[in-house]
Amino acid sequence: MAYPLKDIQIPEDANKELLIAKHTKYLYDFAENKDSFEYVMTEHLRLSGIFWSITALDLMGTLRDFNKEDIIEIVKSCQHSNGGLSAAPRLDSHILYTLSGVQILVTFDALNAINADAVVDYVCSLHQKDGSFFGDKWGEVDTRFSLCAVATLALLKRLDAIDIESTTNYILSCMNFDGGFGRRPHSETHAGQVYCCLATLSILNQLHHVNAEQLGWWLCERQLPSGGLNGRPEKLPDACYSWWVLTSLAIIGKLHWIDKDKLSAFILACQDSDGGIADRPGDEVDPYHTNFGLAGLSLLGENRLKKINPVFCLCQDVIDRLKLKPQILDP
Amino acid sequence: MSSDEDHVLYKDRSDWADVKPLDIETDKDSVINIAYSETFRDCYGYLRAVLKSGELSERVFELTTTCADENPSCYTVWLLRRKLIAHLKKDLREELDFMVTQIQENQKNYQVWYHRQKMVEWLGDPAGELEFIRNMLEWDAKNYHAWQYRQWILRKFNLWDGELAVCDEMLAKDCRNNSAWNQRYFVVLNSTGFTSEVMDSEIEFTLDSVREVNYNESSWNYLRGIFKHANDKQKAHIINVLEKEFSSGRKSVFSLSILLDTYEATGQKDLALKAAEQLKEHDLLRANYWDFRARLLREE
Ligand SMILES: [Zn+2]
Numbered sequence: 001m002a003y004p005l006k007d008i009q010i011p012e013d014a015n016k017e018l019l020i021a022k023h024t025k026y027l028y029d030f031a032e033n034k035d036s037f038e039y040v041m042t043e044h045l046r047l048s049g050i051f052w053s054i055t056a057l058d059l060m061g062t063l064r065d066f067n068k069e070d071i072i073e074i075v076k077s078c079q080h081s082n083g084g085l086s087a088a089p090r091l092d093s094h095i096l097y098t099l100s101g102v103q104i105l106v107t108f109d110a111l112n113a114i115n116a117d118a119v120v121d122y123v124c125s126l127h128q129k130d131g132s133f134f135g136d137k138w139g140e141v142d143t144r145f146s147l148c149a150v151a152t153l154a155l156l157k158r159l160d161a162i163d164i165e166s167t168t169n170y171i172l173s174c175m176n177f178d179g180g181f182g183r184r185p186h187s188e189t190h191a192g193q194v195y196c197c198l199a200t201l202s203i204l205n206q207l208h209h210v211n212a213e214q215l216g217w218w219l220c221e222r223q224l225p226s227g228g229l230n231g232r233p234e235k236l237p238d239a240c241y242s243w244w245v246l247t248s249l250a251i252i253g254k255l256h257w258i259d260k261d262k263l264s265a266f267i268l269a270c271q272d273s274d275g276g277i278a279d280r281p282g283d284e285v286d287p288y289h290t291n292f293g294l295a296g297l298s299l300l301g302e303n304r305l306k307k308i309n310p311v312f313c314l315c316q317d318v319i320d321r322l323k324l325k326p327q328i329l330d331p
Numbered sequence: 332m333s334s335d336e337d338h339v340l341y342k343d344r345s346d347w348a349d350v351k352p353l354d355i356e357t358d359k360d361s362v363i364n365i366a367y368s369e370t371f372r373d374c375y376g377y378l379r380a381v382l383k384s385g386e387l388s389e390r391v392f393e394l395t396t397t398c399a400d401e402n403p404s405c406y407t408v409w410l411l412r413r414k415l416i417a418h419l420k421k422d423l424r425e426e427l428d429f430m431v432t433q434i435q436e437n438q439k440n441y442q443v444w445y446h447r448q449k450m451v452e453w454l455g456d457p458a459g460e461l462e463f464i465r466n467m468l469e470w471d472a473k474n475y476h477a478w479q480y481r482q483w484i485l486r487k488f489n490l491w492d493g494e495l496a497v498c499d500e501m502l503a504k505d506c507r508n509n510s511a512w513n514q515r516y517f518v519v520l521n522s523t524g525f526t527s528e529v530m531d532s533e534i535e536f537t538l539d540s541v542r543e544v545n546y547n548e549s550s551w552n553y554l555r556g557i558f559k560h561a562n563d564k565q566k567a568h569i570i571n572v573l574e575k576e577f578s579s580g581r582k583s584v585f586s587l588s589i590l591l592d593t594y595e596a597t598g599q600k601d602l603a604l605k606a607a608e609q610l611k612e613h614d615l616l617r618a619n620y621w622d623f624r625a626r627l628l629r630e631e
Contacts, residue, residue: 005546037368043375044405090353090382091407138410140445177516177556186520187479188513217588220617221548232473233509233548257620 006234007224014269014281018297018304023290024062026275027053030287031067038286046088047078047100052291054107058315059294059305063107072113075101082125083118084136094136095126099148102155107318111156120158123149130173131166132184142183143174147196151312154203154324168206171197179214191222191231195244198251199311202326207252212329216254219245227262228280238279239270243292246299247310253329260300267293267300338397340373346390352376353383371401378408387418396429403437409446416450423454434467444476448483457488465497472501473510482517491522499536506540509549516556525560533557534565538572541586545576551585555592566597584614591624604628 031053033039042049050071057063077089078101084093085101098119105111126134126149133145146167153159173185174197180189181197194215201207222229222245228237229245242263249255269281270293276285277293298308307316311326319326341347353376374397381391395412398405416426430447437443451457464481467474485494495518501511523529537557540550554569561569570593573586587606594603607628611621 040368040372041402044402044407086407090379091405092410094406136410138413138445138449140441176513178552182513183475183479184482186482186513186517188475188510190475217620218552220620223616225616233552234507235473254620257617257623259616262616 005224006230006236007226008228008237008280010226010266010269010281015271015273016265016268018268018302019271019273019275020060020062020304022273022275023271023277023294024057024060024275026272026285027057027287027290028066043088044091045097047075047085047097047104048087049287050074051100051103052287054104055314056287056291056294058107058318059291059298059308061306068108068110071104072108072110075104076113079114079118083115083120083122085114085119092136093122095123095133095145095148095152096135098122099152102152103312103314106155106322107314109321116156116158120153120156120161123152124161127162127167129166131163131168131170133167143171143181143193143196143200144183146171147200150200150203154326155312155322157322159203164204164206168201168204168209171200171206172209178218179211180218188232189218191219191229191241191244191248194219195248195251198248199326202251202311202328205327207327207329210252212252212254216249216252216257219249220254220257223258223263227259227264227266229258229263236280237266239267239277239289239293239296240279242267243296243299246296247313250299250310251328253331255299256331264297264300264302267296338370340370341377341394341397342373347377350377350380350384353379370397374398374401375405378411382407382411387415389419391415392419392421399433403433403440403443406442409442413446413449423450426450427454431463435470438467438471438474438476441476444480448480451484452487457484457490460484461490468501472505472508475510478510478514481514485518486521491518494518495522502540506544507547507549509552512549512553516553525557527562527565530557530560530562530565534561534569538569542576542581545581545586546583548585551589555589558593558596566593569593570597584610587613595628600628600631 030039054063054066057066075085078085078097080086080093082093084095085098086093087097101114102119105113126145128134132141133149134140135142135145150167153161174181174187176182176189178189181194182188182190183193198210201210224230224237226237229242230237231241231244246255246263249257267277270277270279270289272278272285277290278285279289294305295308295313298305299310309316309319312319342352374394377394378398381394392415395408395415398408399412415421427447427450430443430450433443434447451460461481461484464477467477485491498511498515498518501508519525519529519533534557537550537554541547541554558566558569573590573593576586577590587610591603591606591610594606604625607621607625611618611625614621
């Protein structure tokens with residue numbers, strides 16, 4: 001049975017070893033070089049950028065005291081009077097960056113730097129009657145925002161602040177005929193949204209609603225002969241989608257349904273010899289793909305990396321310190 | 332990016348002389364060596380200043396145009412722009428025109444799509460929108476934002492007539508377009524529903540499609556998705572066609588996996604088990620999955 005497929009070919013001379021020292025240097029340089037074009041152009045997602053960098057470094061065991069005090073100061077200066085956090089000082093608060101800020105602070109064990117009660121109020125103010133969440137006061141709805149809201153509250157130990165039933169029901173209303181999830185009811189299934197929905201249900205301890213078998217099949221169908229995973233049918237493989245799919249499989253206990261060695265080889269091939277990981281071999285690297293590439297390798301059992309928690313995308317020791325136990329289905 | 336040579340930096344404009352720009356939290360006296368970054372740094376310096384002062388005026392509206400051109404991913408620019416549109420009672424049609432190029436140049440950016448949606452919501456009139464989206468889908472037929480916006484328009488303004496024909500057309504162009512298959516399901520579900528007659532035509536449409544291109548995950552997934560709406564006669568028909576396809580040598584992991592599911596759903600355990608064993612052999616990447624299916628069947 002032979003079939004044509006959208007895929008890539010891994011070059012013969014691609015990297016096969018994990019380049020920890022190189023990635024560490026790449027991330028330190030990225031953060032130091034505040035006048036670089038990349039740095040200046042990404043102000044609008046600064047807190048997320050910081051989160052990707054510190055999580056990647058934490059995974060590699062090279063976070064040490066990486067600008068800790070400065071970073072905590074930045075996070076602090078991003079909190080607004082409505083309790084929410086913005087990507088950078090003076091921008092508007094948004095649920096995406098509120099979660100990033102909280103993830104950064106729990107990594108540094110510095111939650112007291114911000115007003116946590118105000119964050120909880122902010123998250124609750126975005127909760128809608130149908131159980132969905134707005135991203136900000138302008139009213140866009142997305143299952144990503146449900147995860148941001150629920151994960152933020154869980155990290156702050158304030159899940160009691162929202163109605164779990166309606167939140168769950170909204171997520172379930174986004175389930176499609178192929179067993180996957182989209183951004184809103186009836187939006188096409190997309191690996192990133194599948195992760196968001198599964199992680200939300202996991203935190204709320206509601207995974208029993210999911211058809212793990214059907215969804216597991218859709219997810220493992222994402223693996224292509226190159227070993228990489230794509231985010232939707234007929235799309236190219238990508239290191240970040242490899243993470244969204246892989247972690248979704250981990251949450252529903254089906255990680256063993258894909259070929260782990262081939263995926264590992266794909267992610268390693270996405271490394272640049274000068275450090276950093278790209279979406280595909282040979283492409284431009286960035287902190288985002290570097291973090292999710294490493295997170296994927298960690299989930300695949302790479303023993304030079306710390307263990308990642310699939311639900312929160314934080315090092316497992318951080319989640320253990322907070323005594324959180326998100327639901328994971330048995331294999 | 333505005334590569335406009337006539338662009339005057341805000342620091343050189345007399346009508347902005349009363350505002351002191353605010354720098355990003357970096358070293359003050361450093362120089363960036365990228366050609367257009369001066370425009371970028373200049374307009375965002377003034378943006379930060381007006382965000383701080385809260386000024387809502389025509390000149391700020393013009394500033395957001397420059398900022399959107401320089402970096403449309405900055406979500407705050409769009410928030411501020413909407414605030415200004417409401418405050419200054421700007422012409423919404425003019426804003427829709429402005430958004431045409433913005434979306435064309437930044438199709439993957441969800442801010443621009445959402446901004447357009449808000450304008451149409453405020454306007455309360457979807458005239459021209461379906462055509463606009465259709466044109467955008469000519470560029471990228473799988474653009475998630477475009478499809479999502481299309482679904483919003485269809486539902487909000489109840490525009491189902493002719494939408495199934497649009498799906499037909501899109502799938503005739505590319506039967507592997509998963510977004511169009513998803514749209515098909517959405518349209519049927521929200522317009523006619525999966526009645527018995529509709530199922531007859533949906534089954535034929537899908538079987539024709541898989542007969543034409545066998546290795547196509549999306550059409551098989553659609554078939555799997557509508558299978559639950561089929562009556563017994565329709566189920567038997569689907570199995571019959573698939574078996575014929577299969578015995579004529581047109582095999583794929585997908586057709587075999589659908590056969591496995593349909594056998595299982597109709598209680599034909601032995602045939603299902605045989606299919607699972609075959610799949611385990613052929614689909615090595617997912618051997619563990621097929622092994623799991625075979626084991627379940629044996630345990631039943
Ligand atoms: Zn990616």
